Structure formats: structure tokens, C-alpha cells
Amino acid sequence: MAAPRYDVIGIGNAIVDVLAHADDDFLVRQKMPKGSMSLIDEARAEKVYAAMGPATEISGGSAANTMVGVASLGGRAAFVGKVKEDGLGKVFGHDIRAAGVVYATQPAIDGPSTARCYILVTPDGERTMNTYLGAAQNLSPADVSPVNIGDAAITYLEGYLWDPKDAKEAFRKAAKAAHDASRTVALTLSDAFCVDRYRGEFLHLIRDRTIDLVFANESELKSLYETADFDTAFAALKRDARLAVVTRSEKGAIVLDGGKTEAVPAFPVERVVDATGAGDLFAAGFLYGFARKLPHAASARLGALAAAEVISHIGARPERNLADLAKENGLRL
Secondary structure: OOOOOEEEEEEOOOEEEEEEEOOHHHHHHOOOOOOOEEEOOHHHHHHHHHHOOOOEEEEEOHHHHHHHHHHHOOOOEEEEOOOEOOHHHHHHHHHHHHOOOEEOOOOEOOOOOOEEEEEEEOOOOOEEEEEEOHHHHHOOHHHOOHHHHHOEEEEEEEHHHHOOHHHHHHHHHHHHHHHHOOOEEEEEOOOHHHHHHHHHHHHHHHHOOOOOEEEEEHHHHHHHOOOOOHHHHHHHHHHHOOEEEEEOHHHOEEEEEOOEEEEEOOOOOOOOOOOOOHHHHHHHHHHHHHHOOOOHHHHHHHHHHHHHHHOOOOOOOOOOOHHHHHHHOOOOO
16 A cells, blocks of 8 residues: 555535633523534624624634644644635635645635535633534535545545535445545544434444544544543443544543553643634544554654644634644644
8 A cells, every 4th residue: 555645635614713701691692512623604704793793803713723633743634624715714815825834625616605614612611612514514525636635645524514415425426436545534523413313324434434533522422422431431432433532621531442441641841822723623633543553542743742732822824833832832843
């Protein structure tokens, strides 16, 4: 098998994040479940934007953030995601390429505008997201190149993009191309509310080995197995998944490999400023290490470091070069 050209290729929503600080009362008034991700239409998007305080625009999208993290660690990353040929679409394309990620998806000429996610950050660092998917949901199988997928050690799929029918077919096409090339397919469950909508389909993808590596946080895992008890959910995951990583915020993470488990502590943080992107950047560190054949615990430590960096400031992409930060902390790359 030829050596891969990319460490990871991510497929997900191409989104521009619009971040603002808010208090819990604002969320109540706007009927936003704290800590959730809600899909909204364009009319609701305009109302949310009008009600928000001063905002900052930063290119985002879960899998896109992960690919930026992989590149910051020194990895070779590519991204597949749909924008429109509009102002925000140009911002997204510029930003992800400037971060060192290969991005060649053709923008849409007509149809809905580029996706954006309105993120309200409360004083405790928790983020509540309202997402207008716009052009992102029009990703289709035609946007997925089997050659490019086969050129990546890992294909990383974003659970958020499981909503549109064409995007599902794009995922299935990518997974088949990856497995045809004897590569690894990873999936992030993305959000507990996302899992609620597609629990059966996600379980099927895991159980039939369409997915080789699963990323989930504690709430997503509990949602997947419809239980409030973490141990019960994790025991079920052991039966279904061959390889999985479960993040548990300040409790660190647990790597599951063939029924064996290994716990890795969280990296210390002076203060959580914004939890946006914590899971995305943890995945970046783990995927980088996995692609470079590091032990799972070493990969998870890179993930913990990347997550710690991103929650220490506003925004879902690293401000520090993660490769330099890893070396400063004695972590293997």
C-alpha cells in the first residue's frame, strides 16, 4: 500500500462562526437549551444575530476546526465542505487555506448562502450554538473524490453533516473509497441532539464497521445508548466499537481499543474561557498521533493539550502553534 499523501481528510460543514458573550437569562429569553446545537432557518438566523451582543466572526465548522488542528501539529490535512461563492464563503476558503489545510471543494454559484453558526458563550465558558446550514448542507457525492480519500490515512466524518440526504451519500461514498484503499474511517458523534435524531443510523454505522474509530463526549455517549449512567453506556460501546475515544471534560478521556481501556487525564487550564472547539481539537491531536502511528495514550495526550489550548481563549481554532506547544510540554510528535 502506498504511503498516504494526507494524514487526515475531513468532511463536514463549512461554517463561519459568529461568537458573542451572553448570560443564562439571554438563553432563556431566546428559548435556547444551554450547551446545545440547534438547527435554524435563515429567518431565525437573522433574529438571533439582531438580538446578540457585539460579535466576532471566525471561520469554523467542527471537522474544519479539527483539520486546522492537525495542520497546526505539523500534519498534512485536507478538508471537503461546501460554501457559496459569497463574502463569507471567500472568508472561509481563505482562512482554512491560510491555516495550511488543502481545500479544493468548488463553491456553489447559486442556492443558499454560506453557513454560519451563532455561538453564545456564557460566563462559565459553555457554548450554545444556533446553526444555519445554508450551502453546507448541499454537499453531494460529486464533491467527494475517491482518489483524494484514498490518499489519506484517515477519513474523518462529522456527525453534524448527517442531516441532509446527499451528504449522507457523500459520507458513504467516502467510507467505501477509504476502505477500498485500506484506510481508516473515523466519525465524531458531534452533539447529543444530533445523536437523538440519528441514533439508529449511527449505531448501524459503528456495528457494521463502516466506522473504524468513534469520537464521542460523555453526553453523546449517554444519548447513543439512551442511559443517564456513563458506565452503562461505556459498557455498551465496548460491545459495539473496536476503537473509540470518549472525552469527559476535566476528567480527561478514555481510549477503548479491542475491549481494553486506557484513561488519559485532562491537561490543566488556568481558566476556561470558551469551550467551543474542545472536542474538535482533542480529535485533531488524537488523529494526528494515530496517523503517525503513536501509541493511543500518546495520541490522547496530544488531544488533551490541543483541547486545553483552544478552551483558554475565544474561538474554536488554536492561537498557538500546537507543534511548538507540544514540544514545550515534552510530548512526542
